[in-house]
Amino acid sequence: MAIPDPVTRGASGFNWLTVAKLFVPSALGILIFFIPVTLGGRNTILLDHMVTGARELLGGAAGLYALTLIVAGAAYPLWKGTWRRSLTDRIFTVLKLAGVAVAIMAMTGWGPGLLHEPDMLPFLFNRLVIPVGLIVPIGAVFLALLISYGLLELIGVLLQPVMRPIWRTPGRSAIDAVASFVGSYSIGLLITNRVYQAGQYSAREAAIIATGFSTVSATFMIIVARTLDLMSVWNLYFWLTLAITFAVTAVTVRLPPLSQMNNERSDGEPEAMPGKRLNTAWKAGLAVAAQAPGLHRSVALNVREGLLMAISILPSIMSVGLLGLLAAKYTPLFEWLGLLFYPFVAIWGLEDGMALAQASAAGLAEMFLPALLMAEAEFVARFAAGVVSVSAVLFFSASIPCILATSIPLSVGRIVVVWFIRVALSLMLAVPAGFLAQALSGA
Numbered sequence: 211m212a213i214p215d216p217v218t219r220g221a222s223g224f225n226w227l228t229v230a231k232l233f234v235p236s237a238l239g240i241l242i243f244f245i246p247v248t249l250g251g252r253n254t255i256l257l258d259h260m261v262t263g264a265r266e267l268l269g270g271a272a273g274l275y276a277l278t279l280i281v282a283g284a285a286y287p288l289w290k291g292t293w294r295r296s297l298t299d300r301i302f303t304v305l306k307l308a309g310v311a312v313a314i315m316a317m318t319g320w321g322p323g324l325l326h327e328p329d330m331l332p333f334l335f336n337r338l339v340i341p342v343g344l345i346v347p348i349g350a351v352f353l354a355l356l357i358s359y360g361l362l363e364l365i366g367v368l369l370q371p372v373m374r375p376i377w378r379t380p381g382r383s384a385i386d387a388v389a390s391f392v393g394s395y396s397i398g399l400l401i402t403n404r405v406y407q408a409g410q411y412s413a414r415e416a417a418i419i420a421t422g423f424s425t426v427s428a429t430f431m432i433i434v435a436r437t438l439d440l441m442s443v444w445n446l447y448f449w450l451t452l453a454i455t456f457a458v459t460a461v462t463v464r465l466p467p468l469s470q471m472n473n474e475r476s477d478g479e480p481e482a483m484p485g486k487r488l489n490t491a492w493k494a495g496l497a498v499a500a501q502a503p504g505l506h507r508s509v510a511l512n513v514r515e516g517l518l519m520a521i522s523i524l525p526s527i528m529s530v531g532l533l534g535l536l537a538a539k540y541t542p543l544f545e546w547l548g549l550l551f552y553p554f555v556a557i558w559g560l561e562d563g564m565a566l567a568q569a570s571a572a573g574l575a576e577m578f579l580p581a582l583l584m585a586e587a588e589f590v591a592r593f594a595a596g597v598v599s600v601s602a603v604l605f606f607s608a609s610i611p612c613i614l615a616t617s618i619p620l621s622v623g624r625i626v627v628v629w630f631i632r633v634a635l636s637l638m639l640a641v642p643a644g645f646l647a648q649a650l651s652g653a
Contacts (some may be wrong), residue, residue, distance in 0.1 A: 225500075232360040232499035239355030243397070244388060257352065257397075261344045273317050276335070276343045280313045280528060283521030298622060302526060302614065309525030312532055313339070325532070329539075329582065334531045338608055339524055342396055346523070349397045350516025354508035356385065357401055362410075364495030367487060377422070377456070378463045379415045387423035387456075395424040395609050400519055403616040404512070409476030416618045417471055421628045422459030424612075425603045426577060434599050437581040438592040446647045447596060454643060455601040458635045465631060467624045522615030523608070531607030534575020538583075547571035554634045555594075558641040562591035566641075570598045570633050574626070576607040593644035594637065601636040604629040 242256045249259050265272050284306040287293040293303035315321040316335040325331050356362070366382030373381045382405065390398030399420060406416040431448065432441075440447045462468055481490075502508070537543045548568030555563040562584070569583035577599050584595035604610055610625055 228496055228500045231502060232364070232495050235355040235359040235505065236361035236364075239352060239361065242352045243349075243356060257345070257349055260348055261341060264344050264348060265340065272340050272344075273335070276340045276524065277313050277317060279343050279521050280339070280524045281310055283523070283525040284310045286518075286521055298614075302611075305529040306525035309528035312528040313525075316528070330535055331532065333578075334528060334535070334607065338531065339527055342527065342608065343520055343524055346396045346400065346520040347513065347516045350400060350512045350519075351509055353397070353400060353404070353512045353516070354505065357404060357512075358498075358508040359502050360495035360498035361385070362405065363498050364491045367491035367494050370481075370487075376460050377418065379418050380411065382410070383415065383419050383423065386419050390424045395426060395603075396519065396523065396612055398424040399609075399612050399616055400512075400516060403519070403618065404515060407617055412471075412473045412475040413619050414468060414471035414473045415475070416616075417620050417624075418459070418463050418468055420613050420616070420618050420620065421468070421603060421625065421632075422456075422462060423603075424609060425455055425600055431596075431600055434578070434581045434596050437578075437585055438596045439585075440593060440596055443593075443647050443651045446650060447593065450643045450647065451597045451600050454597055454636060454639045455603070457639065458601055458632050461635055462628060462631050467627055471619070519612070519615050523611050526611030526614070527608050530611060531576060534606050535579075538572040538575050538579050544568055544572040544575070547574070550630075551633060551637060554637040555641060557638070558645075560591060560594075560641055562587045566591045566594055567637070569595055570602070570637060573599060573602050573605055573633070574629060575605065577602065577605045577609075589648050590641065590644035593647050594640035597640035597643060598633060598636045601640070602629060602633050604632065 244255060246253050247256055247259065252259070252262070268275055284303075287299065287303045287306065293299050312331070313335065315325060316331040319326060362382040362385055365385055366380050369381035369384045373379050373383055377383070383402075386398045386401050386405075402411065402416055402419045402424070405411050406413075411419070431451065432444075435441050435444055435447055545568050548564070548571040551567040551570055552564055555567050560566065565587060566584060569580040572579040572583060580595040580599045584592055587595070604613075604625055610622070613620055613625065614622070
């Protein structure tokens with residue numbers, strides 16, 4: 211790919227306005243999405259502080275705000291006629307309409323008592339729906355700073371030697387991975403979808419990123435670690451989970467169905483000449499900065515995409531998430547599914563192996579379920595459950611509806627196959643990681 215030289219040579223040698231367009235918005239984006247800041251006794255990224263502030267500002271109206279988005283999300287496929295496109299669209303349209311009824315029950319307390327137990331509707335609505343409903347639109351406002359002014363291109367060329375051989379994705383996908391891990395999988399998917407729509411990712415690359423990098427944030431990992439009483443080994447848990455998550459992704463990209471997806475793109479990253487990687491990266495970033503639209507146009511586009519994603523996700527979280535939680539609590543479905551995973555645990559001779567396999571299967575409904583189900587297990591099983599909760603990446607209460615709300619051509623069937631492979635591989639790595647953590651910590 212030829213790179214136009216955006217640097218206008220003049221008396222001073224550089225067009226400093228173009229340089230500023232590359233670095234100022236990008237630096238602000240990095241500050242907002244990636245740098246933890248302590249405010250009010252909480253140490254987290256600025257975007258998370260903004261979401262917390264918005265929720266406090268809304269107070270009791272936060273629920274009404276979320277309900278408004280859910281109603282809009284249920285009405286949107288009917289208004290646009292997209293419910294006619296396929297059987298999957300028709301099923302999810304019905305589920306979105308059901309999500310409206312479920313959200314009303316969550317707000318009013320109406321309905322069977324079992325739905326209002328703390329781990330049912332209150333969990334879904336307060337711990338998932340409201341935060342996601344806030345973080346996606348607010349994050350979209352600042353997303354333009356990260357993706358529209360050359361940072362993706364500059365980082366992408368620099369990281370090609372790492373990302374392409376290991377994960378078969380462009381270097382720019384490192385931004386998506388970090389955004390998911392320190393911010394939110396919904397923000398990571400928003401970035402992925404925007405870049406895919408621009409033709410800069412192939413279908414296969416976008417699918418790899420969506421199913422392999424868009425995991426829960428580090429802040430949610432803290433909740434998992436606290437539930438499983440792993441905070442005493444937090445650093446071991448954090449780094450081993452990170453390593454296992456991306457090691458599993460390196461394997462899944464080489465297996466069907468991901469390996470068989472279309473890999474054509476219209477606007478790939480420039481390939482650097484030997485010894486000229488930094489120069490190529492610099493020119494690629496400046497080329498985009500020079501042609502970038504005004505900030506107001508970029509923000510407006512990303513806010514629109516963010517709102518569309520939010521209204522697409524929230525109704526599905528309510529209905530699909532509730533079905534999954536009910537199935538996990540009141541049916542043997544995940545116990546049966548867990549039998550398929552038991553061989554991947556049994557090879558390690560773990561005492562709580564069957565319980566771990568069944569809890570890991572329940573993660574398909576909601577990523578937090580393995581932690582809830584294994585909270586009283588012995589150390590290695592608890593550690594492994596905490597790893598699998600994160601490294602599985604895919605679950606029906608949130609991340610799968612997020613993916614289905616994008617333009618990435620992934621069907622429910624393909625997603626479930628990828629999930630199964632991820633959980634099986636994660637269990638094979640997480641159990642020995644638990645033994646290692648036990649040995650190193652003396653737990």
